[in-house]
Amino acid sequence: MKTLITALWSKLTVVLVLVSLNSFAQKKANVVILATGGTIAGAASTGVQSGYTSGQVTIDAMVNAVPDITKLANIKGEQISNVGSQDMSFEIMLKLAKRIAELTQQGGLDGIVITHGTDTMEETAYFLNLVCKTDLPIVLVGSMRPSTAVSADGPLNLYNAVAVAADPNAKKRGVLLVMNDWIHSAQSLTKVSTTAVQTFMSPLNGLIGISNYGTNEFYRFPFNKYGSQSEFSVDNVTKLPRVDIIYADADMPADLVDASVEHGAKGIVIAGVGNGNMNKAGLEACERAAKKGVVIVRSSRVVTGNVGRNVEVDDDKMGFVASYDHNPQKSRILLMVALLKQRSNADLQKIFYEY
Numbered sequence: 008m009k010t011l012i013t014a015l016w017s018k019l020t021v022v023l024v025l026v027s028l029n030s031f032a033q034k035k036a037n038v039v040i041l042a043t044g045g046t047i048a049g050a051a052s053t054g055v056q057s058g059y060t061s062g063q064v065t066i067d068a069m070v071n072a073v074p075d076i077t078k079l080a081n082i083k084g085e086q087i088s089n090v091g092s093q094d095m096s097f098e099i100m101l102k103l104a105k106r107i108a109e110l111t112q113q114g115g116l117d118g119i120v121i122t123h124g125t126d127t128m129e130e131t132a133y134f135l136n137l138v139c140k141t142d143l144p145i146v147l148v149g150s151m152r153p154s155t156a157v158s159a160d161g162p163l164n165l166y167n168a169v170a171v172a173a174d175p176n177a178k179k180r181g182v183l184l185v186m187n188d189w190i191h192s193a194q195s196l197t198k199v200s201t202t203a204v205q206t207f208m209s210p211l212n213g214l215i216g217i218s219n220y221g222t223n224e225f226y227r228f229p230f231n232k233y234g235s236q237s238e239f240s241v242d243n244v245t246k247l248p249r250v251d252i253i254y255a256d257a258d259m260p261a262d263l264v265d266a267s268v269e270h271g272a273k274g275i276v277i278a279g280v281g282n283g284n285m286n287k288a289g290l291e292a293c294e295r296a297a298k299k300g301v302v303i304v305r306s307s308r309v310v311t312g313n314v315g316r317n318v319e320v321d322d323d324k325m326g327f328v329a330s331y332d333h334n335p336q337k338s339r340i341l342l343m344v345a346l347l348k349q350r351s352n353a354d355l356q357k358i359f360y361e362y
């Protein structure tokens with residue numbers, strides 16, 4: 008009798024352990040989706056066509072269009088804006104950063120997804136990577152085809168983005184972007200095609216991982232500083248200093264640099280030719296600007312490779328900063344955030360190496 012009770016008792020223990028393990032395995036993550044607009048929320052009137060309008064569909068309608076997405080996480084949607092990302096502004100980016108700070112400080116959250124147009128997604132992703140002090144996954148997602156298109160890519164992208172945001176392995180990897188199965192770091196990604204579904208690439212440092220129908224594999228952590236290690240903050244910030252980008256090309260008219268200074272730019276990023284170069288007239292105009300205290304960052308219009316100091320331009324003599332691995336649009340974001348505080352050129356150069 009005693010042996011029977013002991014046997015039954017141990018069986019019951021096994022069953023209880025299995026039940027609790029199972030319920031632990033089924034505990035769903037809590038994910039908030041902050042919607043800002045873009046093609047993923049875009050709609051066209053009829054048929055197969057290229058014309059459409061961004062930012063037409065609400066976040067609730069987008070979530071309802073994705074089968075099984077609520078099996079991945081408990082999802083709450085919030086509409087932050089509903090614009091094509093060509094109209095993304097620093098006002099909306101600051102609103103996003105502040106909402107993320109509130110949500111992550113409240114607790115009980117496992118990850119955040121941000122739906123966004125792809126045109127300026129790299130700017131918002133990199134901005135949030137610099138200013139959001141959290142180790143939780145923040146995942147940007149968009150699509151290249153509107154929600155009404157044949158073979159719309161938005162629903163699977165959104166499914167994968169929620170799967171990444173809900174994944175504990177996505178923590179401490181900074182702001183991520185998930186599109187077309189690939190997981191990119193905000194620091195490395197760039198948009199390379201005006202229309203193709205495979206538009207985001209990470210040409211400098213490679214991918215963070217992949218998400219295949221919601222099954223994730225992570226390859227690496229980003230190499231730069233971000234998130235909780237970042238020294239930048241936008242608490243109480245309502246406006247960012249003006250930084251302009253000027254595109255260099257053959258026989259570039261240098262008065263664009265002077266015009267930018269006259270219009271109050273605190274910094275100018277040169278989308279230089281080759282290794283951050285520009286013609287003599289451009290260099291002279293930049294040197295004049297630097298003497299007036301305007302920060303000059305030499306970046307490049309070339310997609311891969313770093314811009315290093317003192318290669319063909321004497322940065323030490325001219326008082327310039329080299330962008331290192333930041334393309335012009337990310338250089339602009341980094342400089343705007345860094346210039347919220349007075350900093351020397353040496354400090355700014357260090358920042359361009361570290362972030």
Ligand SMILES: NC(=O)CC[C@H](N)C(=O)O
Pocket residue numbers: 044045046047061090091092093123124125126127149150151152
């Ligand atoms: N595919 C897209 O999302 C780009 C289109 C749109 N202009 C946007 O950025 O919102």
